[in-house]
Amino acid sequence: MARKRTRNRKANVEVTQDMDPMDLINRLLPLKQKEVLIGMQGDKDLATIAGVHEYGSVKLKIPARSFIGSGKKKAQVAIGKLVRKAVTEIALGQRAGPSLFEKIGELGLDRMKKNFDRIKQPGLSPVYARRKASKKLLIADQELRNALSFTIVSKGR
Template structure:
Protein backbone atom coordinates (compact mmCIF):
# COMPACT_ATOMS: atom_id res chain seq x y z
CA UNK A 1 0.00 0.00 0.00
CA UNK A 2 1.47 3.36 -0.97
CA UNK A 3 1.53 6.26 1.42
CA UNK A 4 -0.51 9.29 0.43
CA UNK A 5 1.51 12.48 0.51
CA UNK A 6 0.48 16.01 -0.26
CA UNK A 7 2.67 19.04 -0.67
CA UNK A 8 1.96 22.70 -0.17
CA UNK A 9 4.21 25.53 -1.11
CA UNK A 10 5.75 27.87 1.39
CA UNK A 11 6.72 30.89 -0.67
CA UNK A 12 10.17 32.04 0.32
CA UNK A 13 10.85 35.65 -0.43
CA UNK A 14 14.27 36.00 -2.02
CA UNK A 15 15.90 39.40 -1.80
CA UNK A 16 18.91 40.69 -3.72
CA UNK A 17 21.27 40.29 -0.76
CA UNK A 18 20.62 36.52 -0.45
CA UNK A 19 23.13 34.13 -1.96
CA UNK A 20 21.34 31.21 -3.61
CA UNK A 21 23.92 28.65 -2.47
CA UNK A 22 23.47 29.76 1.16
CA UNK A 23 19.69 29.71 0.79
CA UNK A 24 19.72 26.17 -0.62
CA UNK A 25 22.16 25.12 2.10
CA UNK A 26 19.75 26.33 4.77
CA UNK A 27 16.62 24.81 3.22
CA UNK A 28 17.92 21.46 1.89
CA UNK A 29 18.06 19.78 5.37
CA UNK A 30 14.28 20.30 5.62
CA UNK A 31 13.85 17.43 3.16
CA UNK A 32 15.66 14.91 5.37
CA UNK A 33 13.32 14.61 8.40
CA UNK A 34 9.64 14.71 9.23
CA UNK A 35 7.51 14.94 12.36
CA UNK A 36 5.35 11.93 13.29
CA UNK A 37 2.53 12.52 15.76
CA UNK A 38 0.59 9.65 17.28
CA UNK A 39 0.67 7.34 20.25
CA UNK A 40 3.36 5.11 21.65
CA UNK A 41 2.74 2.25 24.05
CA UNK A 42 2.54 -1.49 24.51
CA UNK A 43 0.60 -3.87 22.26
CA UNK A 44 -2.55 -3.80 24.41
CA UNK A 45 -2.69 -0.01 24.47
CA UNK A 46 -2.09 0.08 20.69
CA UNK A 47 -5.00 -2.34 20.19
CA UNK A 48 -7.27 -0.20 22.41
CA UNK A 49 -6.23 2.94 20.51
CA UNK A 50 -6.90 1.22 17.17
CA UNK A 51 -10.37 0.14 18.27
CA UNK A 52 -11.21 3.65 19.46
CA UNK A 53 -9.75 5.26 16.33
CA UNK A 54 -11.50 3.01 13.79
CA UNK A 55 -14.22 1.22 15.76
CA UNK A 56 -14.93 -2.50 15.73
CA UNK A 57 -17.85 -4.14 13.99
CA UNK A 58 -17.19 -7.43 15.77
CA UNK A 59 -17.21 -5.82 19.24
CA UNK A 60 -19.96 -3.35 18.25
CA UNK A 61 -17.82 -0.34 19.18
CA UNK A 62 -18.26 2.82 17.10
CA UNK A 63 -15.22 4.81 15.97
CA UNK A 64 -14.17 7.64 18.24
CA UNK A 65 -11.23 9.03 16.32
CA UNK A 66 -8.83 11.11 18.36
CA UNK A 67 -5.67 10.86 16.25
CA UNK A 68 -7.05 11.38 12.73
CA UNK A 69 -9.50 14.11 13.70
CA UNK A 70 -6.84 15.79 15.84
CA UNK A 71 -4.52 15.80 12.85
CA UNK A 72 -7.20 17.37 10.64
CA UNK A 73 -7.88 20.07 13.23
CA UNK A 74 -4.16 20.91 13.46
CA UNK A 75 -3.45 21.15 9.71
CA UNK A 76 -4.25 24.85 9.24
CA UNK A 77 -2.20 25.96 12.24
CA UNK A 78 0.72 23.72 11.23
CA UNK A 79 0.66 25.03 7.64
CA UNK A 80 0.78 28.61 8.90
CA UNK A 81 3.65 27.76 11.28
CA UNK A 82 5.62 25.97 8.54
CA UNK A 83 5.26 28.85 6.05
CA UNK A 84 6.49 31.32 8.67
CA UNK A 85 9.26 28.98 9.88
CA UNK A 86 10.63 28.26 6.41
CA UNK A 87 10.99 31.97 5.72
CA UNK A 88 12.79 32.43 9.05
CA UNK A 89 15.14 29.54 8.19
CA UNK A 90 15.78 31.02 4.74
CA UNK A 91 16.79 34.34 6.34
CA UNK A 92 19.02 32.52 8.86
CA UNK A 93 16.86 33.61 11.82
CA UNK A 94 15.89 30.11 12.94
CA UNK A 95 17.28 26.58 13.03
CA UNK A 96 15.46 23.60 11.55
CA UNK A 97 15.36 21.55 14.76
CA UNK A 98 13.40 24.26 16.59
CA UNK A 99 10.85 24.33 13.76
CA UNK A 100 10.40 20.55 13.92
CA UNK A 101 10.03 20.76 17.71
CA UNK A 102 7.44 23.55 17.46
CA UNK A 103 5.47 21.62 14.82
CA UNK A 104 5.43 18.54 17.06
CA UNK A 105 4.35 20.50 20.14
CA UNK A 106 1.60 22.30 18.21
CA UNK A 107 0.24 19.08 16.68
CA UNK A 108 0.42 17.25 20.02
CA UNK A 109 -1.42 20.07 21.79
CA UNK A 110 -4.21 20.05 19.19
CA UNK A 111 -4.48 16.26 19.41
CA UNK A 112 -4.71 16.37 23.22
CA UNK A 113 -7.43 19.05 23.04
CA UNK A 114 -9.30 16.90 20.55
CA UNK A 115 -8.89 13.84 22.79
CA UNK A 116 -10.35 15.75 25.76
CA UNK A 117 -13.44 16.74 23.73
CA UNK A 118 -14.51 13.28 22.54
CA UNK A 119 -18.16 12.89 23.43
CA UNK A 120 -19.65 11.24 20.35
CA UNK A 121 -21.00 8.74 19.77
CA UNK A 122 -22.17 8.28 23.37
CA UNK A 123 -21.74 4.94 25.12
CA UNK A 124 -24.71 2.64 24.83
CA UNK A 125 -27.12 2.47 27.81
CA UNK A 126 -26.46 -1.27 28.13
CA UNK A 127 -22.70 -0.73 28.37
CA UNK A 128 -23.10 2.28 30.67
CA UNK A 129 -24.94 0.07 33.17
CA UNK A 130 -21.94 -2.27 33.47
CA UNK A 131 -19.12 0.20 32.94
CA UNK A 132 -16.97 0.86 35.97
CA UNK A 133 -15.59 4.36 36.35
CA UNK A 134 -18.41 6.68 35.31
CA UNK A 135 -19.45 7.84 31.87
CA UNK A 136 -16.07 8.30 30.24
CA UNK A 137 -16.18 7.18 26.64
CA UNK A 138 -12.71 5.83 26.12
CA UNK A 139 -11.33 2.75 27.83
CA UNK A 140 -7.90 3.29 29.40
CA UNK A 141 -8.49 7.01 28.88
CA UNK A 142 -5.63 8.34 31.01
CA UNK A 143 -3.13 5.82 29.60
CA UNK A 144 -4.20 6.69 26.03
CA UNK A 145 -3.87 10.42 26.61
CA UNK A 146 -0.44 10.03 28.19
CA UNK A 147 0.71 7.85 25.27
CA UNK A 148 0.17 10.68 22.74
CA UNK A 149 3.55 11.84 21.52
CA UNK A 150 5.57 13.13 18.60
CA UNK A 151 8.89 12.13 17.15
CA UNK A 152 11.25 13.66 14.61
CA UNK A 153 12.36 10.89 12.25
CA UNK A 154 14.38 10.60 9.03
CA UNK A 155 12.25 10.47 5.88
CA UNK A 156 11.98 7.25 3.99
Protein backbone atom coordinates in the same frame (compact mmCIF):
# COMPACT_ATOMS: atom_id res chain seq x y z
CA MET B 1 -10.76 6.52 -11.30
CA ALA B 2 -11.07 9.72 -9.27
CA ARG B 3 -8.02 11.85 -8.83
CA LYS B 4 -7.02 12.85 -5.36
CA ARG B 5 -7.30 16.58 -4.96
CA THR B 6 -4.40 18.20 -3.25
CA ARG B 7 -3.79 21.75 -2.28
CA ASN B 8 -0.37 23.13 -1.61
CA ARG B 9 0.35 26.34 0.16
CA LYS B 10 3.76 27.78 -0.26
CA ALA B 11 5.89 29.92 1.96
CA ASN B 12 6.69 33.07 0.05
CA VAL B 13 10.32 34.05 0.36
CA GLU B 14 11.49 37.04 -1.57
CA VAL B 15 15.00 36.44 -2.86
CA THR B 16 17.05 39.58 -3.28
CA GLN B 17 20.34 40.17 -5.04
CA ASP B 18 22.28 40.40 -1.79
CA MET B 19 21.21 36.85 -0.75
CA ASP B 20 23.62 34.04 -1.49
CA PRO B 21 21.71 31.21 -3.23
CA MET B 22 23.98 28.59 -1.64
CA ASP B 23 23.22 29.93 1.84
CA LEU B 24 19.53 29.71 1.06
CA ILE B 25 19.88 26.12 -0.15
CA ASN B 26 22.00 25.16 2.88
CA ARG B 27 19.37 26.57 5.23
CA LEU B 28 16.38 24.91 3.57
CA LEU B 29 17.78 21.56 2.44
CA PRO B 30 17.86 20.01 5.94
CA LEU B 31 14.08 20.51 6.15
CA LYS B 32 13.63 17.83 3.47
CA GLN B 33 15.61 15.24 5.40
CA LYS B 34 13.37 14.85 8.46
CA GLU B 35 9.70 14.55 9.29
CA VAL B 36 7.53 14.64 12.40
CA LEU B 37 5.36 11.65 13.28
CA ILE B 38 2.54 12.33 15.72
CA GLY B 39 0.60 9.42 17.14
CA MET B 40 0.86 7.06 20.06
CA GLN B 41 3.48 4.75 21.45
CA GLY B 42 2.76 1.87 23.74
CA ASP B 43 2.51 -1.86 24.16
CA LYS B 44 0.37 -4.34 22.21
CA ASP B 45 -2.66 -3.98 24.49
CA LEU B 46 -2.61 -0.20 24.26
CA ALA B 47 -2.29 -0.42 20.47
CA THR B 48 -5.37 -2.66 20.38
CA ILE B 49 -7.36 -0.19 22.49
CA ALA B 50 -6.25 2.68 20.26
CA GLY B 51 -7.22 0.74 17.14
CA VAL B 52 -10.68 -0.02 18.51
CA HIS B 53 -11.22 3.62 19.46
CA GLU B 54 -9.91 4.89 16.13
CA TYR B 55 -11.78 2.49 13.82
CA GLY B 56 -14.44 0.86 15.99
CA SER B 57 -15.23 -2.85 16.25
CA VAL B 58 -18.15 -4.50 14.49
CA LYS B 59 -17.66 -7.71 16.47
CA LEU B 60 -17.74 -5.91 19.84
CA LYS B 61 -20.36 -3.38 18.65
CA ILE B 62 -18.11 -0.45 19.49
CA PRO B 63 -18.44 2.61 17.24
CA ALA B 64 -15.37 4.46 15.95
CA ARG B 65 -14.24 7.41 18.03
CA SER B 66 -11.32 8.69 16.01
CA PHE B 67 -8.91 10.74 18.05
CA ILE B 68 -5.76 10.45 15.93
CA GLY B 69 -7.25 11.04 12.47
CA SER B 70 -9.62 13.77 13.61
CA GLY B 71 -6.86 15.34 15.74
CA LYS B 72 -4.62 15.43 12.67
CA LYS B 73 -7.30 17.21 10.66
CA LYS B 74 -7.83 19.77 13.39
CA ALA B 75 -4.09 20.49 13.64
CA GLN B 76 -3.40 20.88 9.91
CA VAL B 77 -4.30 24.55 9.57
CA ALA B 78 -2.31 25.63 12.63
CA ILE B 79 0.71 23.55 11.57
CA GLY B 80 0.51 24.95 8.03
CA LYS B 81 0.60 28.52 9.34
CA LEU B 82 3.50 27.69 11.63
CA VAL B 83 5.48 26.05 8.82
CA ARG B 84 4.92 28.87 6.31
CA LYS B 85 6.07 31.48 8.81
CA ALA B 86 9.04 29.42 10.01
CA VAL B 87 10.27 28.53 6.51
CA THR B 88 10.41 32.22 5.66
CA GLU B 89 12.36 32.90 8.86
CA ILE B 90 14.74 30.00 8.16
CA ALA B 91 15.33 31.18 4.58
CA LEU B 92 16.19 34.65 5.88
CA GLY B 93 18.53 33.21 8.51
CA GLN B 94 16.39 34.37 11.45
CA ARG B 95 15.66 30.88 12.77
CA ALA B 96 17.38 27.51 12.92
CA GLY B 97 15.76 24.63 11.01
CA PRO B 98 15.77 21.88 13.68
CA SER B 99 13.66 23.96 16.08
CA LEU B 100 10.83 23.88 13.54
CA PHE B 101 10.38 20.12 13.88
CA GLU B 102 10.04 20.41 17.67
CA LYS B 103 7.44 23.18 17.31
CA ILE B 104 5.44 21.13 14.79
CA GLY B 105 5.47 18.11 17.11
CA GLU B 106 4.46 20.12 20.16
CA LEU B 107 1.64 21.93 18.31
CA GLY B 108 0.29 18.75 16.70
CA LEU B 109 0.44 16.82 19.97
CA ASP B 110 -1.33 19.62 21.83
CA ARG B 111 -4.14 19.72 19.26
CA MET B 112 -4.46 15.93 19.30
CA LYS B 113 -4.74 15.84 23.10
CA LYS B 114 -7.35 18.63 23.09
CA ASN B 115 -9.28 16.68 20.46
CA PHE B 116 -9.03 13.53 22.60
CA ASP B 117 -10.55 15.39 25.55
CA ARG B 118 -13.47 16.75 23.46
CA ILE B 119 -14.71 13.52 21.88
CA LYS B 120 -18.45 13.24 22.58
CA GLN B 121 -19.82 11.19 19.69
CA PRO B 122 -21.00 8.54 19.33
CA GLY B 123 -22.37 8.19 22.84
CA LEU B 124 -21.57 5.43 25.29
CA SER B 125 -23.54 2.22 25.28
CA PRO B 126 -26.05 2.08 28.18
CA VAL B 127 -24.25 -0.91 29.74
CA TYR B 128 -20.87 0.84 29.77
CA ALA B 129 -22.39 4.18 30.84
CA ARG B 130 -23.75 2.57 34.05
CA ARG B 131 -20.27 1.20 34.91
CA LYS B 132 -18.41 4.39 34.16
CA ALA B 133 -18.16 7.24 36.67
CA SER B 134 -17.67 10.05 34.14
CA LYS B 135 -19.79 10.92 31.11
CA LYS B 136 -16.74 11.93 29.09
CA LEU B 137 -15.82 9.52 26.33
CA LEU B 138 -12.39 7.91 26.33
CA ILE B 139 -11.39 9.64 29.56
CA ALA B 140 -11.22 6.29 31.36
CA ASP B 141 -8.41 5.55 28.96
CA GLN B 142 -6.05 8.10 30.51
CA GLU B 143 -3.23 5.69 29.74
CA LEU B 144 -4.14 5.99 26.06
CA ARG B 145 -4.08 9.80 26.21
CA ASN B 146 -0.71 9.72 27.95
CA ALA B 147 0.66 7.47 25.19
CA LEU B 148 0.13 10.21 22.57
CA SER B 149 3.52 11.50 21.50
CA PHE B 150 5.59 12.75 18.61
CA THR B 151 8.96 11.81 17.24
CA ILE B 152 11.27 13.35 14.67
CA VAL B 153 12.69 10.86 12.20
CA SER B 154 14.84 10.90 9.10
CA LYS B 155 12.89 10.44 5.88
CA GLY B 156 13.38 7.15 4.11
CA ARG B 157 13.96 5.26 7.35
